[in-house]
Amino acid sequence: MSTASGIRVETVSRVFAARGTTVEALRDVSLDCPAGSFTALIGPSGCGKSTILRLALGLDRADTGTIEVGGLAPSDATKSGITGVAFQDAALLPWRSVEDNIALPLDVLGRPRAAHSAKIAELIALVGLKGFENALPSELSGGMRQRVAIARSLVTDPQVLFLDEPFGALDQILRKQMNIELQRIWMESQATTLLVTHGIDEAVFLADRVVVMQSRPGRISKIIDIDLPRPRRAELFADPAFHKLEAEVASALDGH
Secondary structure, three states: OOOOOOEEEEEEEEEEEEOOEEEEEEEEEEEEEOOOOEEEEEOOOOOOHHHHHHHHOOOOOOOEEEEEEOOEOHHHHHHHOOEEEEEOOOOOOOOOOHHHHHOHHHHHHOOOHHHHHHHHHHHHHHOOOOOOOOOOHHHOOHHHHHHHHHHHHHOOOOOEEEEEOOOOOOOHHHHHHHHHHHHHHHHHHOOEEEEEEOOHHHHHHHOOEEEEEEOOOOEEEEEEEOOOOOOOOHHHHHOHHHHHHHHHHHHHHOOO
């Protein structure tokens, strides 16, 4: 599979200074996410999951090692618009409508809104928000706001999508519904996707493989392939094969 629009992390280390001491956030982390793949990063708090995303987005720099996103340096990839990102906090601008919030990356990149009106309408329909184009964030539920954030992350037709706990603030039932929606959206967009999550069930349901991380220092301890057919439906959450993979990820998290 081509790695032209993939993510490549090679022997990356990152150390932070904190209160007169140092914290080794990452040590010699290497990870290759092929084009079109869906990878989930899971591990305890402080294991460096979000640090990897920040480095891949060009929001921070590694002390050693290299990262390429779509064959480019992270900051260049972000500036070119080939990456999209959604965080746990939808971070919508309260004075902008659903349509205007989705269009925000186009405005930042200086791309004419009129040329992308059809794309914005398509994304609004894709995330199930048709009829809410002019609604403000305060008029939306938490799940709807996250749908806007996902649509916003896709408006530039990104080759690579970064998701940092996008449904972490939602209740369990809504989160599972959003997992099903995200899978559908990913299958249509075919963007290389890297998801950071604390949810074992979420990681197993969504990903092609789950990358288990350990802390002190942050490193990859195991990579588990998720050989489950797609599309994955709600019934899968009760399937013995699903539970077996959950148990394997849980065991790896416990260091066994």
